[in-house]
Amino acid sequence: xxxxxxxxxxxxxxxxxxxxxxxxxxxxxxxxxxxxxxxxxxxxxxxxxxxxxxxxxxxxxxxxxxxxxxxxxxxxxxxxxxxxxxxxxxxxxxxxxxxxxxxxxxxxxxxxxxxxxxxxxxxxxxxxxxxxxxxxxxxxxxxxxxxxxxxxxxxxxxxxxxxxxxxxxxxxxxxxxxxxxxxxxxxxxxxxxxxxxxxxxxxxxxxxxxxxxxxxxxxxxxxxxxxxxxxxxxxxxxxxxxxxxxxxxxxxxxxxxxxxxxxxxxxxxxxxxxxxxxxxxxxxxxxxxxxxxxxxxxxxxxxxxxxxxxxxxxxxxxxxxxxxxxxxxxxxxxxxxxxxxxxxxxxxxxxxxxxxxxxxxxxxxxxxxxxxxxxxxxxxxxxxxxxxxxxxxxxxxxx
Numbered sequence: 411x412x413x414x415x416x417x418x419x420x421x422x423x424x425x426x427x428x429x430x431x432x433x434x435x436x437x438x439x440x441x442x443x444x445x446x447x448x449x450x451x452x453x454x455x456x457x458x459x460x461x462x463x464x465x466x467x468x469x470x471x472x473x474x475x476x477x478x479x480x481x482x483x484x485x486x487x488x489x490x491x492x493x494x495x496x497x498x499x500x501x502x503x504x505x506x507x508x509x510x511x512x513x514x515x516x517x518x519x520x521x522x523x524x525x526x527x528x529x530x531x532x533x534x535x536x537x538x539x540x541x542x543x544x545x546x547x548x549x550x551x552x553x554x555x556x557x558x559x560x561x562x563x564x565x566x567x568x569x570x571x572x573x574x575x576x577x578x579x580x581x582x583x584x585x586x587x588x589x590x591x592x593x594x595x596x597x598x599x600x601x602x603x604x605x606x607x608x609x610x611x612x613x614x615x616x617x618x619x620x621x622x623x624x625x626x627x628x629x630x631x632x633x634x635x636x637x638x639x640x641x642x643x644x645x646x647x648x649x650x651x652x653x654x655x656x657x658x659x660x661x662x663x664x665x666x667x668x669x670x671x672x673x674x675x676x677x678x679x680x681x682x683x684x685x686x687x688x689x690x691x692x693x694x695x696x697x698x699x700x701x702x703x704x705x706x707x708x709x710x711x712x713x714x715x716x717x718x719x720x721x722x723x724x725x726x727x728x729x730x731x732x733x734x735x736x737x738x739x740x741x742x743x744x745x746x747x748x749x750x751x752x753x754x755x756x757x758x759x760x761x762x763x764x765x766x767x768x769x770x771x772x773x774x775x776x777x778x779x780x781x782x783x784x785x786x787x788x789x790x791x792x793x794x795x796x797x798x799x800x801x802x803x804x805x806x807x808x809x
Contacts, residue, residue: 439545444552446470451556456567460484461492463560468496471533471553475546479512479534482523482557497534510534517541521550523558531557591639598636605629638667653779655689655802656697658723658732664694665701669709676709677716678738685724687732691802696775703768704736704795711740711793730801731781737794742787751785 450470454463468480479497495501499514512518515534519541523529531554535541609625611617666673666680673680690697708719717739726733743751752773776783781799788794 439548440474443471443474443545443549446474447549447552447556451560454560456563458564459568460561460564461494463564464492464494464557465496467553467556467560468494471549472496474549475533477535479515479518479532481511481532481534482529483511483532484523484529484561519546519550521554523554523561529557529561594639595636598632598639601632602629602636605632651693651695653691653693656692656694658687658690658697658734658799659684661694661697662701662721662723662734665698665705668698668702669705672706672709673719676713678709678712679716679718681718681720683720683722685722687723687725687801689802690732690779690799692779692799697779697799700772700775700797703772707768708736708738708740708793711738711742714741717792726798728798731798732801734797734799735794736797737788737792739788739792742791743785743793745787748785748787752783 447467447470450466454466458466464482464484468482471480472478477498479495479499481493481495481497484492493511495511497512497514501512501514510518511532512534516536517538518532518534520530520532523531531550533541533546533550540546605625605628609622609629612622612625662682672678705719712719719739720735720737722735724733724735725731752769773783776797776799779799781797783795783797785793785795
């Protein structure tokens with residue numbers, strides 16, 4: 411390989427830990443070197459990829475130190491990696507050390523782009539003393555800093571783009587699902603009408619009681635599907651409803667119906683301990699979303715071996731509020747993560763099932779209702795969420 415070459419084999423996100431300079435800026439480092447880096451960094455396109463950003467910064471360093479070779483290596487998942495080489499010489503394929511990024515030079519120095527050492531920047535030359543000099547060390551230090559910052563920015567941009575694409579997919583899927591639901595309603599209506607007709611006819615004509623029971627079950631199942639589809643469409647539409655007095659228990663039951671398939675799939679049982687509580691002040695659909703999100707999170711946390719999700723309601727020690735407690739038997743949340751779980755885009759899920767927005771949305775909805783939510787670790791394992799929602803005043807009936 412001759413001249414400037416780039417090998418794109420995959421990418422790895424960088425750490426969010428703060429960057430500190432390993433060496434102070436010395437008077438020996440030429441200011442034009444720093445100017446080259448600053449100019450290259452300022453001209454980066456916000457939409458540029460990691461490869462494009464790293465190549466631009468390496469190009470600035472190469473222009474400052476003509477005759478040297480530069481490169482970066484950013485390991486990725488499953489052995490993939492992003493490798494960029496910028497060298498005025500052809501690569502020596504017969505090099506004795508295949509691990510070197512720039513084997514065509516006699517000496518090579520490596521600096522970590524991040525404290526964990528997962529990504530590295532390389533500089534190579536034929537003079538070891540030159541590579542070990544203070545100006546070169548200071549330049550490489552600042553190049554590593556610039557690379558780390560720009561990699562972090564590129565990853566943030568890519569994450570945002572991925573989330574927007576996912577949101578668009580969900581919006582399209584929602585429209586398709588609404589159409590499917592409408593198509594289901596017509597045959598469901600026929601099933602309900604004919605099954606009820608046959609059941610009543612059978613009772614009058616002396617049908618076998620077991621057949622009458624089967625017809626009743628058909629009618630009940632069809633009615634259940636119809637109620638589910640009706641609630642699903644109502645839930646998916648933007649809500650223009652004004653806050654009023656609503657039944658919290660009805661909202662929780664509605665959310666559990668939406669999550670029933672997921673609960674069955676993950677082997678999660680639900681234990682309800684509903685107390686005697688008055689209505690709360692709120693809007694049905696947003697509050698339903700709160701419990702759908704929390705139940706979904708609990709099911710995901712227990713997907714490995716199942717468990718029990720406990721949901722309890724009671725009067726709060728704080729006058730004027732209802733407390734809802736949801737506790738699961740999942741893998742739990744690390745203590746250092748608990749303060750951040752309601753932050754937007756914070757997620758500990760690495761399998762692509764989480765966007766980091768679910769609990770942030772939950773907190774915003776609860777806060778907009780004048781309530782509060784908090785989380786705590788549960789012994790011996792699991793997580794518990796506490797929601798405080800305001801009781802509806804006597805005059806806050808639904809309109």
